Amino acid sequence: MSNLEGLSSTEAAERLKEYGPNSLPEPQHRLLRLILRQFSGIFNVLLLAAAAVTFFLGETIDGAFILFFVFLGAALNVFQEYKSNAAADKLKSYFVRTITVRRDGRDQELPVADIVPGDILKLESGDIIPADAIVRQAKSFLVDETTFTGESIPVSKQASDDLTADAADGSRLLQGVVVISGNALAEVTATGTKTRLASISATASAVQAESELVKGVDRISTFILKITLITLLFVILANVLIDGKETDIPSLLIFAIALAVSVIPEALPLVLTFSLSRGALQFAKKDVIVKRLSSVQDLGSVNLICSDKTGTITENRLVHKNSYIVPESAFHPLILARLAAHDLEGPAPEPFDRATNEALSDEQRSEIAAFKLLEEEAFDPALRSNGAVVRKVDGLMLHIRRGSPEISLSRGWCIGSRWVDGLLMRNEPAGECLASAMMKAVAPDSEALYPLSIPSKIPPLRP
Numbered sequence: 001m002s003n004l005e006g007l008s009s010t011e012a013a014e015r016l017k018e019y020g021p022n023s024l025p026e027p028q029h030r031l032l033r034l035i036l037r038q039f040s041g042i043f044n045v046l047l048l049a050a051a052a053v054t055f056f057l058g059e060t061i062d063g064a065f066i067l068f069f070v071f072l073g074a075a076l077n078v079f080q081e082y083k084s085n086a087a088a089d090k091l092k093s094y095f096v097r098t099i100t101v102r103r104d105g106r107d108q109e110l111p112v113a114d115i116v117p118g119d120i121l122k123l124e125s126g127d128i129i130p131a132d133a134i135v136r137q138a139k140s141f142l143v144d145e146t147t148f149t150g151e152s153i154p155v156s157k158q159a160s161d162d163l164t165a166d167a168a169d170g171s172r173l174l175q176g177v178v179v180i181s182g183n184a185l186a187e188v189t190a191t192g193t194k195t196r197l198a199s200i201s202a203t204a205s206a207v208q209a210e211s212e213l214v215k216g217v218d219r220i221s222t223f224i225l226k227i228t229l230i231t232l233l234f235v236i237l238a239n240v241l242i243d244g245k246e247t248d249i250p251s252l253l254i255f256a257i258a259l260a261v262s263v264i265p266e267a268l269p270l271v272l273t274f275s276l277s278r279g280a281l282q283f284a285k286k287d288v289i290v291k292r293l294s295s296v297q298d299l300g301s302v303n304l305i306c307s308d309k310t311g312t313i314t315e316n317r318l319v320h321k322n323s324y325i326v327p328e329s330a331f332h333p334l335i336l337a338r339l340a341a342h343d344l345e346g347p348a349p350e351p352f353d354r355a356t357n358e359a360l361s362d363e364q365r366s367e368i369a370a371f372k373l374l375e376e377e378a379f380d381p382a383l384r385s386n387g388a389v390v391r392k393v394d395g396l397m398l399h400i401r402r403g404s405p406e407i408s409l410s411r412g413w414c415i416g417s418r419w420v421d422g423l424l425m426r427n428e429p430a431g432e433c434l435a436s437a438m439m440k441a442v443a444p445d446s447e448a449l450y451p452l453s454i455p456s457k458i459p460p461l462r463p
Helices: 008-018 030-038 042-056 062-095 196-206 212-246 247-265 268-285 294-300 334-339 352-358 363-370 405-410 417-425 427-431
Strands: 098-103 106-111 120-124 130-145 178-190 322-324 371-380 385-392 397-403 436-444 448-449 454-456
Touching: 030 062, 042 062, 042 212, 042 247, 042 268, 042 405, 062 268, 130 371, 196 397, 212 294, 268 294, 322 334, 334 352, 334 397, 363 371, 371 397, 397 427, 427 448
Parallel strands: none
Antiparallel strands: 098 106, 098 120, 120 178, 130 178, 322 454, 371 385, 385 397, 397 436, 436 448
8 A cells, every 4th residue: 555645756667667557558460460351251262262263274364353353352441441540549649648646745747658556646527537546535526437337427435445356336446437526536556457447348359249241241152152062063963974984074173163163253342342431431521430341331230229328319418407496495496506516616517517507597697606615515425415615795604405305305404394395295206306405504693594495307386
């Protein structure tokens, strides 16, 4: 376990040699593998065999044409895919990520690739976690784990000293997770290929499924090969039965092989390559890089997509519809919700904060501007809420608690309003509420508890 002053430069250099850079290994000999893949399909193997037989029969021009079609199609495929891979690599080179790391007792901005186990990361809103880590210090620290869980709701992380693999999820950070709000110090536990994200990536890339186009061409090739063998066998047997001992076996074999070769459509790979290249060109006009030509046909033949809903079919954002306003409340619920946001001064990063911020009127924004944030209360998983203490320019101080309406109501934080009592009797609508906000006015000589205000998806209750 490292202390919170971080590693020394010497220790970091030694660990970088031991563990390697914090990056995934780049595939080697990509061009060679790309070329060899062009001749791994059954159809191209069949064409090469046909060319060899044609040369053997003395038909040099025909054999040369077959080879021309085969190698031209392969060359076009290699050129297109290599160019696409090069374009993707060039795009990657533009994104040189850095992160704030504490080394030699001071904060430094370092490339993500230089991170090593034991480094202390200084994390703030907007940072992308560069390696697996454990939170050592945290303040109102929320992260987005959509990459791993599919859930867009921010997750609160707490400090821990357990750096083992059994560390609780509440303190573990995985590479690729995004910091939503707050700040924290986290100690790196795994980098490079040892991270959870790298493990998932390796598992996913271990099986390279062939495209449906390649499978279809292979099926056609297998069918042609079977027909060719049946034709050879039939011609030979028929001539032997008809001519008997006078059958000229060498001439018969040459004739049968020539007949079989004539059945093979030599230009098919070239036609397919031209057609797919045209599709790739159309995608390029839409700013899409096609790294493998056969994927063009796969995408075009899709009629059913099974996908995680959040952020794909939906926009992964909340929208404010309406508010259930308690008549006795002195403030609109949108104002209370925005005042309790994690970053009152800047843009609202959380989905709920963003939704309430977008719904505010100009008049409400002016009222919010009159308040100053004094203290934040981090999200409490047990209470399913967070809080804030704010002060208005006229001296009025408010203690706001924002969170689950079920928790707010069940704990009796706001009792005595017939509107609240009515809401408690309606379990189903209460479950539809997005959030509740209670506030307490704090003054030197007095203290008053205002009724509950609830931004909700349900219409107002009737008196």
